[in-house]
């Protein structure tokens with residue numbers, strides 16, 4: 001690692017020289033596009049909603065790739081050198097944080113650290129505070145609690161994040177701050193409309209337990225009064241033990257659960273096997289860690305709401 005430092009520093013210097021030239025050459029033109037790097041889709045989505053044509057956004061997570069523990073390519077690390085802003089979520093993709101320290105983008109914003117964001121903590125196996133399983137021999141109190149990174153799945157928390165991104169962009173590019181503020185206002189209104197749809201759509205349901213593939217829906221559950229049991233933990237990599245599967249199976253049966261949720265980017269095998277064993281349905285609940293062609297955060301959230309309403313038998 002140490003070996004790379006002189007090279008990276010040289011690139012940093014070159015980047016400074018080049019960006020210095022271009023900004024002084026074009027100071028009166030609007031082509032001084034702010035270069036933003038987003039570590040994953042939800043952050044790309046927020047940046048584009050607020051920055052519009054005034055910024056360029058590169059998403060470090062390629063399409064179809066599950067972003068937890070993303071590895072970076074050398075050229076991505078170099079990209080950070082002349083980025084004006086890196087948007088990331090701490091504790092989610094350690095390689096991004098390491099690269100940011102090495103090649104020092106001009107600004108970086110950890111979206112779990114923004115003011116006014118109500119964070120949830122969880123154990124690595126996905127239990128949020130106060131949501132321990134009732135079986136006495138499965139105690140999690142000695143496990144380390146970490147910040148649950150999946151904040152974007154609560155539209156109201158995403159409002160807090162969007163505001164932080166807007167003020168950062170205004171700080172970097174003050175000439176366009178009025179445009180960032182205007183775009184922010186439109187985006188916030190859309191998020192608030194989405195939130196109202198969730199509030200109304202989940203107001204009167206027969207059940208409130210969602211059985212999910214990995215523990216991505218803690219914030220969504222917190223926002224709309226649901227409770228989550230996840231087959232895997234905070235990361236989809238972790239496989240549930242047979243004991244844990246058995247526990248969830250029993251709980252699902254007792255609750256009258258009709259659906260086990262799986263995801264688009266992680267393997268659906270465990271969820272589908274459990275659904276088969278319980279003779280109930282398996283359906284998609286998308287944690288929006290990536291996006292498919294033609295979809296957006298809003299369209300997937302609407303599909304998620306429909307999937308939840310069906311599974312929980314909401315009026």
Ligand SMILES: [Zn+2]
Nearest residue numbers: 216234235287
């Ligand atoms: Zn996740």
